[in-house]
Amino acid sequence: MNFINNWLRSDIQSINAYHVPVSANMVKLDAMESPFPLPDELIRQYLAYLADAQLNRYPSASAEELQQTLRQLMGIPEDFGVLLGNGSDELIQLLALACQADDIILSVEPSFVMYQMIAKFTRLNYQGVDLDENFEIDLPAMLSAIETHKPKLIFIAYPNNPTGNAFERSTIEKIINASDAMVVLDEAYYAYADDSFLTDIAQHPNLVLLRTVSKIGFAGLRLGLLIGAKETVAELDKLRLPYNINTLTQVSANFLLKEKDEIDKNAKIIIAERAKLSSALNAINSVQVYPSQANFILFKAQNANELFEFLKQKGVLIKNLANAPKLTDCLRVTVGSSEQNAQFMNIIEVFYG
Structure with a gap:
């Protein structure tokens, strides 16, 4: 047995x-990314803006300017606090670190895999x-x-990943x-959903929201x-590592996230493309489409593994969930540009003949 096997925790x-x-x-089309690159004119302005970044200095520890940019973009009231993370994953881990050993994290299944993974990393149940x-x-x-379990943390993705649906508001309120x-409540896909619990924070001291700019x-x-x-x-800020948001991220986000009109326009395009793609998939007898309020669609497909491989051979990558628990024969596709969606559908139509 080598050194690392002797040294590393067995559960890891x-x-x-x-x-x-x-x-x-x-x-x-596998990771819920946006299909839209930056416009050429915005790229030129952005690169000029980056020129003033002081990379020889540590970044702003509190990232106050970035916090204000995010408040304006997402309509976050000044009455609420904002904590920034290196992706939502860091914040999920930070919440887990706030718990005591052997506390319980509760979530629904299927959902975002990092809730369970981070529970294991941090020795929680x-x-x-x-x-x-x-x-x-x-x-x-x-x-x-x-x-029964009296959890310390309850994670609910709203809308849910990988299923795409937004759960009943009244159900979440009861929880x-x-x-x-x-x-x-993990609102990673807030820009594509009909509802948000943002303002509910004022009525529920035990409620926090997660969001991200990734989607x-x-x-x-x-x-x-x-x-x-x-x-x-x-x-919770006591658990945040110092300087966790690097200078290039802060400078970039402060510039790019001020383009609210462009961001909102792209979100509306994705919502419209989602409806078209869902209808196109629904028209195929071998496919069952699940409702989505995210920037992806989950669907059950006959011969799902073979379809996934066929798409890969034709140069299109989606997410294969066909062998995952509770997701038998399911695949997940990110809503892309009109051209990408058409290419994806053409391949599916060829596959099912």
Whole structure:
């Protein structure tokens, strides 16, 4: 046995690293990224703006200017606190670090895999509650799990990843009111959804929201944010590593996220393309499409594994969930540009003949 196997925790050795597939020279519709590059004119302005970045200095520790930029972009009231992270993943981990050893993280399944992975990394216990056959929250089962396990954290993706649906508001309200846990609503796809719990933070001291700029066109910035009551954010900030948002991310985001009209326009395009793509998929007898309020669509397909490989051979990469628990024969496609979506559909139509 080599050194690392002797040294490393056995539970870490037993898990697989988060897998990112090779995607060079492919139409990339697997990771819920925006299909829209920066306009040429904006690129020129952006590069000029970057020239003033002081890379010899540490970044702003509090990133106050960036916080204000995000408040204006997302309509976050000044009454709420904002905590920034190197992507939402860092903030999920930060929340887990605030717990005591052996506390329980509760979430629904299937959902975002990082809730369970980070629970394991931080030596917390994870409890999943199965969604029903329509990928909706089974409220009696959820309330029973809360009563039985008394979780410290409850994570709910709203809309949910990988299913794409937004759960019933009344169901989530009942969960918030039924528990002493901190309820974390992960609104990564807020820009494409009909509803948000942003203003509800004022009525629920145990509610915090997560958001990210990754799904609105800036995945490369690795920037997430937690929104909650000011006193909650002030305490959680003690766990944030110093200078966690680097200078290039701060400078870039301060410039690019001020383009609210462009960001909103692109979100509306994706919503319209989502409706067209969903209709096109629904027209294929071998496919069952699930409703989505995100920038992706989950669908069940006959011969799903073969379809996934056929798409790859034709240069289109989507997410294969066909062998995942509770997602048998399911695939997930990011809503791309009109041209990308048409290419994707053409290949599917050829596959099913």
